Amino acid sequence: MLNAVVFIVPPICLTLAALTDFLEMKIPNRIPAIMIVSFFAIVPFVGMTLVDFGWHLLAAASVFGVCFGLFAANVMGGGDAKLLSAAALWFGFNISLFEFVAFTGYIGGALTISVILLRANWEKLATVGIRLPQTLMVAKKIPYAIAIGAAGLLTYPNSPLVLAAVQNIP
Numbered sequence: 001m002l003n004a005v006v007f008i009v010p011p012i013c014l015t016l017a018a019l020t021d022f023l024e025m026k027i028p029n030r031i032p033a034i035m036i037v038s039f040f041a042i043v044p045f046v047g048m049t050l051v052d053f054g055w056h057l058l059a060a061a062s063v064f065g066v067c068f069g070l071f072a073a074n075v076m077g078g079g080d081a082k083l084l085s086a087a088a089l090w091f092g093f094n095i096s097l098f099e100f101v102a103f104t105g106y107i108g109g110a111l112t113i114s115v116i117l118l119r120a121n122w123e124k125l126a127t128v129g130i131r132l133p134q135t136l137m138v139a140k141k142i143p144y145a146i147a148i149g150a151a152g153l154l155t156y157p158n159s160p161l162v163l164a165a166v167q168n169i170p
């Protein structure tokens with residue numbers, strides 16, 4: 001049952017965040033909250049040492065600190081900061097976190113260029129029948145949860161919790 005939480009909760013939350021950000025340009029607070037609460041709920045049962053738990057907390061706090069600075073500078077949205085921090089809690093402070101953050105940056109750059117091109121050509125797309133969410137076309141921000149979700153789905157299988165859960169499958 002605990003393996004199911006490890007395998008299901010973060011991917012579903014990251015996917016839902018990406019979809020809602022794409023469609024509504026918002027990330028509901030309940031999505032990172034579910035990730036955080038479920039992490040704390042399973043920690044006592046997955047055999048995580050206190051030191052490892054501390055590294056996971058440090059990862060989330062570090063990512064939150066950087067994201068809060070970007071939010072204060074009006075470079076990043078608050079929902080993106082919360083989602084990245086909640087995801088970092090699941091990754092822990094190790095190479096998989098750095099892969100996650102790097103992929104988020106790469107995918108986010110490609111996403112930003114794509115959205116700029118879509119916004120510049122949305123009238124042409126509409127004439128050929130391609131409809132995009134109006135919020136995406138008129139907003140002045142990028143739905144960065146798409147990049148966060150994609151990077152999370154690509155790198156989460158290499159995270160320590162997933163690898164430990166795979167080893168515990170009978």
